[in-house]
Amino acid sequence: MKHIFVTAFLIITCINYSAQQVLPLNSFSMDLPHGAYLKDLNSELDPYIGTYKANFKSNDIILYITKEEKKLEKGSDIEYYMDALIVKYIIKNSAGVILQDTTNNTSIINSLYSIATKPQFGQVVLSYYGTNCMVGWGKVNLKKINTNQISWEYLPNDLVISDERCPGNPDLTIYLPETKGLIFNKQ
Template sequence: MKRILSILSLISLICCKAQTLPLNTSFFDIPNGAYIKDINNELNPYIGTYKANFNGSEVTLYITKQENKLEETGQKSYHVDVLNVKYIVTNSSGFILQDTKNNNVFNIQLYSTKIRQDKNLVHLIYSGTNCSVGWGNIYLKKINSTQLSWEYKPNDVTTTAAKCPPTLDTTIYLPETKDLIFTKQ
């Protein structure tokens, strides 16, 4: 029995050897297998449901905190706490144009990569819609406890869309704009 406990303790030590680091640790300073943790709860003020209207559409963001999200690059693998954003976009008649919250569209991802506490700013990466059309950067700036300012900078949409089969919907439903105010519900 003592031997089994010793072996289990050794395995536990080996498995728990992953280094825990704070958010915003430089990518180059993250060792393989590390855990980038929201130690100071910097992501928490952004969690919630937010709505905005833009060009006749209503956009609802569902922002949650996801702990231990696995990130794998060609260089390393590590875990990180992120803001995970799902959304629903409806037209003026209430018809759903795009729904990543309920439809579980796995190929569309929108999550945080950095937070600038000094500027109340979160940087998110967006995988884009079908064929990755509209992939790019989104910035959420915390204005106050109930409002976020939105900025979306898509990358080369025309070139990416041209590579898609013509039958796929390559419409970008997220607001391509700056300073759009989302209000917490």
């Protein structure tokens, strides 16, 4: 009897596993079947993995870029999985004081991860959730210049936060470099 249950479980597991549709990374998300997997079939994300450093307005910015396979994405109507770059960072001022450190961040606040690639431009598009109360949310474009350098462009959305929408006294400072063409060097 136990053997029958184990066999049935394995068959159901195999059917569920094989039912997941694997699609290229840049498949349009509005057309995805529930539970689909957007896989980095062409290794477009791999060249960005590593630790990078830049200086902007006397602040040192260190990016720690890793790749997460099968990152769960939840939309209003659909859940799917995708391979994504996850960017954690530390920003220090000229005195070496840490202004922001997301290396141990597990919340959505300050999260920065890839949502698409633009192979024709050699770019990866990242989504930035923003700081407290979503201040500074927007997109970051990374472009691979060579094996040791990437270019950064941060495009924050303008959002005015009222005290009613963001109670208390949270830090609403955007520490990410708001610029285009900032060069990060691989460490």
